[in-house]
Amino acid sequence: MKYIIVGGVAGGATTAARLRRVDEEAEIIMCEKGPHISYANCGLPYYIGGVIKERDKLLVQTPESFGSRFNIDVRIHTEVKDIDATNKKVKIYNSRTGETYYETYNKLVLSPGASPMRPPIPGIDSPNIFTLRNVQDTDRIKAFVDDNEPHSAIVIGAGFIGLEMAENLHRRGVKVTVVEAAEQVMNMMDPEMAAQLHQHFKEMEVALYLDDAVKEFTPDGHQLKVSLGSGKKLKADFVILSIGVKPDTRLAQKAGIETGERGGIIVNEYLETSVKDIYAVGDGIEFPHPVTGKPSLAFLAGPANKQGRILADNMVYGNLRKYQGSIGTAIAKVFDKTAGITGLSDKALEAAGLPYQSTIVNAGSHAGYYPGAMQMVLKVSFHPETGRLYGGQVVGYKGVDKRLDMLAAVIKKGGDIYDLQELEHAYAPPFSSAKDPVNQAGFNAENIIKGLFKPLSPYKFHSREKENTFVLDVRTPEEFQLDHLDDATNIEVDSIRDNLDRIPKDKKIYIYCGVGLRGYVAARILRQKGFNEVYNLSGGLKVCKDAIAEQSNRISYHEELYVHESEPTEHAKNHFNVKTLEVDACGLQCPGPILKLKEDIAKIQPGERMRVLATDAGFYKDVESWCNVTGNRLVARSRENGEIRAIIEKAQPTEGVKVMNQGGNKTLIVFSDDLDKALASFVIANGAASMGKKVTMFFTFWGLNVIKKQEKPRVKKEFTVSMLNKLMPTSAKKLKLSNMNMGGIGSKMMRQRMKAKNVDALERMIDKAAEMGINMIACQMSMDIMGVTKEELLDPVNIGGVANYLEEAEQSNVNLFV
Incomplete structure (x- = not known):
């Protein structure tokens, strides 16, 4: 028996190896048009990023080793050009020698893979634009x-490969911008799950432009200019094009082999094509999805390897094994987070016309009382009556792969949400909880099917009709004071039964808590007390806030700002093993972690240390500022997987509070957005800067309006915030006078007088301030309260907390409040 296999890598190489293991006497020829027949395709980004150090580790088998071990005639640089199915022969071309010849076969296997898409965008053939599909790329x-040691890169496309490339280039110190035409990254996921990743881009200070397509590439010196549909123009040293792949079916179509609506080679359950004795495996095939039964593609190494083994057995032993199809289980590391999906998302089920329901679980990666537990968000979709499990999505820091595998096993076997409840997992406090998040998802789903509560998606919650709904916050009063929705009434869950008279029965009751658990308890109480229209926010306030926040991170990089953060030295790392006071500030937002430091520093003696663990992104800078102001010593600091760790040594008694030498530095707190007061602030600041003084301006509350961009990106905000923003000036151009404004006439007269007297306009003063290096800081806490995002502020403005300002104030002899 003579087999010819067209293409190597996962599908073709696996088929060839299995064929030899089950048929020692067969003649097997493998034709691969490239130089490599078996390589770790999924590892390519990590070699570029330096995680994988040695190139040879990517090569699973060389042509020589593969041919020798399995006695296979491996022909690289050899392309099959045509198939003559009637006479069962192929036309072969050797690109090295230029030779063309024919080979006959008994059975032919096609493993053509997929090719990167390159749309006809002007300038797409520029030499600084790369695609990543194989070892040569x-x-x-x-x-x-x-x-070239480039400073900047733009990744076009935010699928798995695009995000992995962004992470690995970022790891090498390259300033990365990701551009995606869709409204989210990882478009196969549901938007509220992808939102977890969008917010992570902001934490990592990586630029993300969503819902914005590339219109043109233009050379600009040694760089490339990328023009977007929004009108924004970006620059970078090079571009990675990762906008997707398509099945390579050119050879099959020339041979008259049937292809399907998704563009792949149609195969039956035995992996046979429409032409006798011709088979196909890998990225190039199209097969019914196990859940929907509709044609689907799977550009994944796992299914290709499994197909190769099944096909080899069927060709040797007859059609005994059926291929069941792929549910598309995939996972990716995105900076410090991990995201994965298996089966179908809500939007895929919607497109397929299948009835569904879904629920979101916020849970820890392992038992909360065991140190190091990290939050994950898990979503499952299921049939609203039978409970059949349709899909699962998980985003988190630890344990994502474990939960995804558990969900995939149930989906692939056609299981249901009751199977999730019964899944037996390996449990010990360092690894899981007695009731695993996957079990909890099953319990939630059963409660929904039985009507014990009605789930509410973040988007339906956000678009609520306020006149017909009563929003109930069931968290503690302390949590409510720190952060709550404007139209919410706070009744702690433990007090619900004593406050039923405060809850109207003629409105829909929308309940929320932090992550959804207390909301469910409250919903059950109310339902059994005669309240019928009771809904619980799925995933709680945490998921909701991430989902409705601005999703893009439209920041621009400036060459002078390129700073590569160094890793902690080995000496610093060793300090994290010192036995000191453990302080857990995880989950606290600014100024919470700083207040926690102040509280706990009193618990230790001078010379002793405390180790602080926090998850607020601003804490990384704030802890250094706090130590500088208080005189305590920052021994070490690191940031990894969403956690910020700091070692602080308490100052000796003789040191007290550190008093810095007050030089000629100046600090200003800009609280007002009155035009005259803003002018005064910048006149003083620019005057001091022109005399060589270091100047810091801290913009808080209404002062944030002074430093807004005139042309701002679209930012999605909740209704109350949008209404508040509409009542405020949109930029410095729209500021009013504090007195005699007269409906805007006064401010216009003021600007005319300034022009007549050759006084710069406020906008020019702000530009000059940036040019002279004045440190303009926007208060993060005020931004959160006022609903102002980083994208709306001028590019030179930094984001900081109270500690940043106080550190500068300590070194100043003038501190003004305007």
Whole structure:
């Protein structure tokens, strides 16, 4: 028996190896048009990023080793050009020698893979634009990065490969911008799950432009200018094009082999094509989805490997094994987070016309009382009556892969949400909880099916009709004071039964808590007390706030700001093993972690240390400022997987509070957005800066309106915040006088007088302040309260907390409040 296999890598190489293991006497020829027949495709981004150090580790088998071990005639640089199915022969071309010849076969296997899409965008053939699909592509990108040491890169496309490339380039110190035409990254996921990743881009200070397509690439010196549909123009040293792939079916179509509506080669359950004795595996095939039964593609290494083994057995032993199809289980590391999906998302089920329901679980990666537990968000979709499990999505820091595998096993076997409840998992406090998040998802789903509560998605909650709904916050009063929705009434869950008279029965009751658990308890109480229209916010306030926040991170990089954060030294790392006071500030937002430091520093003696663990992104800078102001010593600091760790040594008694030498520095708190007061602030600040003084301006509350961009990106906000913002000036151009404004006439007269007297307009004063290096800080806490995002502020403005300002004030002899 003579087999010819067209294409290597996962599908073709696996088929060839299995064929030899089950048929020692067969003649097997493998034709691969490239130089490599078996390589770790999924590892390519990590070699570019330096995680995988040695290139040879990407090569699973060389042509020589593979041919020798399995006695296979491996022909690289060899492309099959045509198939003559009637006479069962193929036309072969050797690109090295230029030779063309024919080979006959008994059975032919097609493993053509997929090819990157390159739309006809002007300038797309520029030399600084790369795609990543094989080892040759990897070598080109790696050589460019190693040789040119680029400062900036733009990744076009936010699928798995695009995000992995963004992470690995970021790891190498490259300033990365990701551009995606869709409204979210990882478009196969539901938007509220992708939102967890969008907010992580902000934490990592990586630019993200969503809902914005590339219109043109233009050379600009040694860089490329990328023009977007929104009108925004970005610059970078090079571009990675990762907008998707399509099945490579050119050879199959020339041979008259049937292809399907998704563009792949149609195969039956035995992996046979429409032409006798011709089979196909890998990225190039189209097969019914196990859940929907509709044609689907799976650009994944796992299914391709499994197909190769099944096909080899069927060709040798007859059609005994059926291929069941792929549910599309996929996972990716996105900076410090991990995100994965298996089965179908809500929007995929909607498109397929299948009835569904879903629920979101916020849970820890392991038992909360065991140190190091990290939050994850898990979502499952299921049939609203039978409970059949349709899909699962997980985003978090630890344990994401474990939960995704558990969900995939149930979906692939056609299981239901009751199977999730019964899944037996390996439990010990360092690894899980007795009731695993996957079990909890099953319990939630059963409660929904039985009508014990009605789930409410973040988007339906956000778009509520306020006149017909009563929003109930069931968290503690302390939590409510720190952060709550404007139209919410706070009744703690434990007090619900004593406050039923405060809850109207003629409105829909929308309940929320932090993550959804207390909301469910409250919903059950109310339902059994005669309240019928009771809904619980799925995933709680945490998921909701991430989902309705601005999703893009439209920041621009400036060359002078390129700063590569160094890793902690080994000496610093060793300090994290010192036995000191443990302070857990995880979950606290500014100024919470700083207040926690102040409280706990009193618990230790001078010379002793405390180790602080926090998850507020601003804490990384604030802890240094706090130590500088208080005189305590910052021994070490690191940031990893969403956690910020700091070692602080308490000052000796003789040191007291550190008093800095007050030089000629100046600080201003800009609280007002009156035009005359803003002018005064910048006149003083620019005057001091022109005399060589270091100047810091801290903009808080109404003062934030002074430093807003005139042309701002679209930012989605909840209704109350949008209404508040409409009542405020949109930029410095729209500021009013504190007196004699007269409906705007006064401010216009003021601007005319300034022009007549050759006094710069406020907007020019702000530009000058940036040019002279004045440190303009926007208060993060005020931004949160006022509903102002970083994207709306001028590019030179930094974001900081109270500690940043106080550190500067300590070194100033003038501190003004305007």
